[in-house]
Amino acid sequence: MAPANTTDSGKAQPTTATDAKADAVKPEPTLSTTSAGSTSGSKPADAKLSKNETASNTAHAKSTAGATAPPPPPVEPAQPKSSNAGKVLAIIAIIIAILLAAILYWHGHNQALAQAEQVKQLQQQLQQQQQQVQDALSAAEGKQAKQLASVTSQQDGVNEQLEGLSRKILDLDTKRPNDWMLAEAEYLVRMAGRKLWLEQDGVSAAMMLANADERLAAVNDPSLAPVRRALAEDIAAIKSVPKVDREGLVIKLNSISNQVDKLKLDGVILAQAAEPDFTVSGSVSDWKENLKKSWSSFSDDFVTVRRRDGKVDALLSPQQHWYLSENLKGTLLQAQLAIYRDQQEIYDSALEQAGDWLTTYFADDSVRQFMLEQIEQLRGQQIKVEYPQQFSAQDNLKQLLDDRLQRLLTGQ
Numbered sequence: 333m334a335p336a337n338t339t340d341s342g343k344a345q346p347t348t349a350t351d352a353k354a355d356a357v358k359p360e361p362t363l364s365t366t367s368a369g370s371t372s373g374s375k376p377a378d379a380k381l382s383k384n385e386t387a388s389n390t391a392h393a394k395s396t397a398g399a400t401a402p403p404p405p406p407v408e409p410a411q412p413k414s415s416n417a418g419k420v421l422a423i424i425a426i427i428i429a430i431l432l433a434a435i436l437y438w439h440g441h442n443q444a445l446a447q448a449e450q451v452k453q454l455q456q457q458l459q460q461q462q463q464q465v466q467d468a469l470s471a472a473e474g475k476q477a478k479q480l481a482s483v484t485s486q487q488d489g490v491n492e493q494l495e496g497l498s499r500k501i502l503d504l505d506t507k508r509p510n511d512w513m514l515a516e517a518e519y520l521v522r523m524a525g526r527k528l529w530l531e532q533d534g535v536s537a538a539m540m541l542a543n544a545d546e547r548l549a550a551v552n553d554p555s556l557a558p559v560r561r562a563l564a565e566d567i568a569a570i571k572s573v574p575k576v577d578r579e580g581l582v583i584k585l586n587s588i589s590n591q592v593d594k595l596k597l598d599g600v601i602l603a604q605a606a607e608p609d610f611t612v613s614g615s616v617s618d619w620k621e622n623l624k625k626s627w628s629s630f631s632d633d634f635v636t637v638r639r640r641d642g643k644v645d646a647l648l649s650p651q652q653h654w655y656l657s658e659n660l661k662g663t664l665l666q667a668q669l670a671i672y673r674d675q676q677e678i679y680d681s682a683l684e685q686a687g688d689w690l691t692t693y694f695a696d697d698s699v700r701q702f703m704l705e706q707i708e709q710l711r712g713q714q715i716k717v718e719y720p721q722q723f724s725a726q727d728n729l730k731q732l733l734d735d736r737l738q739r740l741l742t743g744q
Contacts, residue, residue, distance in 0.1 A: 510551045511736055518729040520544035521563075525726065528570065528719055532578075532674075538570045541723070559732065562725035569720045576715055582668050588686075588706050589664040592657050595703075596695040660689055667710075676716040683711050 524540035527533045545563045548556050611625070667682035669675075687707050694700050 510553065511733075513547045513551050514556075514729065514733055514736070517544040517547040518726075518733055520547070521723055521726045521729060525723055532717070532719070534570050534573055534575065534717075534719070538567050541567045541570070541725075544725075556732070559725055559728045562723075562728050566720065566723045566725055573717050573719060574714065576671075576713075576717055578671050578715070581671050581710065581713060581715070584706060584710060585664050585668050585671075588703050589661050591699055591703055592660050592664075594699045595657070595690075596697060596699075597653055598693060598695045656689065656693055660686055663689075671715050674716045676714070679715055680711065683707050 520540045521544050524537040524544070527540065528537035541563055545560055545567075548560050548563070663682045663686045667679050667686075670679035670682065687704060690700055690704055690707075
């Protein structure tokens with residue numbers, strides 16, 4: 333095989349038989365010999381010539397061998413491996429890109445379908461809600477219209493009733509003016525009951541009942557005789573109740589309480605000791621007794637011993653004295669509250685307790701005597717009073733007014 337020729341581009345070109353023949357007909361170079369003296373001056377040229385001759389001989393030998401040998405088959409040019417790998421990678425990348433694009437398109441298409449379905453469902457729900465709201469509004473409007481019609485009809489009925497009552501009241505003013513005096517008498521009876529049972533003021537209650545009787549007397553109606561009789565009985569029952577001067581009792585108790593700070597504590601009172609008898613008798617037989625008396629009279633100037641029989645109470649400290657005074661004031665205040673509450677037992681107990689403390693712990697002076705006298709006077713007072721539970725004339729008046737009003741409304 334002939335060697336491949338190289339071109340400027342560096343690629344190997346195949347050698348053909350025509351090229352081999354051209355090399356065979358090339359003339360052989362002539363060798364010229366020079367003398368030894370001339371060769372010394374042209375050494376570089378000879379070296380180049382020897383190299384050319386060697387190459388020529390080698391080419392000639394190859395051409396001769398090629399003339400006798402059969403021509404070689406054409407050789408395909410070698411493809412570079414790097415370009416094939418790049419193409420494969422490019423194809424793989426294109427395939428991956430196509431797959432990714434297909435996946436993204438499929439995913440986006442599915443999301444679009446799901447969103448479209450959700451939007452459709454939301455629209456359906458919105459339509460249903462709008463329909464429900466419309467139905468509710470329609471029902472509410474219908475109900476409101478019915479209620480308005482009912483209220484309007486009721487209002488018309490009330491207006492008619494008011495007009496009828498107005499006409500009847502005008503007729504009452506012209507025909508039965510005495511009925512107003514009956515209503516005033518009934519009001520006075522009710523106010524008398526409040527005065528008696530709430531304020532326990534029997535005097536004011538009796539005066540109001542008497543005024544009510546005067547109103548009935550001014551009517552000059554014989555049919556009111558039972559009512560006036562009941563009023564007279566109620567007035568008598570109130571006047572028969574014993575009067576309690578509550579304000580006077582409270583003022584007296586308050587004056588007693590103001591004297592507490594002037595009291596003095598009771599001191600220790602000892603029993604009177606008996607004086608010894610030192611008189612000597614004239615009898616000789618009493619010499620022992622006379623000697624004893626003489627000795628006692630002599631020693632009495634140095635040491636004195638006296639026996640006292642009796643109970644001695646301990647003195648109170650200043651703090652206990654203050655507590656005692658405050659407790660006494662509180663007891664008197666409790667009696668004052670019992671007067672307004674009709675608590676007879678508490679009233680009597682408080683006065684008894686105050687009297688015991690005055691007698692036990694305080695000195696016997698004019699202040700204590702005054703307080704004990706006042707407390708003794710207040711003990712006999714009766715503060716609890718039994719009032720009538722109900723006025724008999726009140727029911728009669730109320731029934732009379734109801735009957736007259738009923739006859740007026742019915743037009744009788």
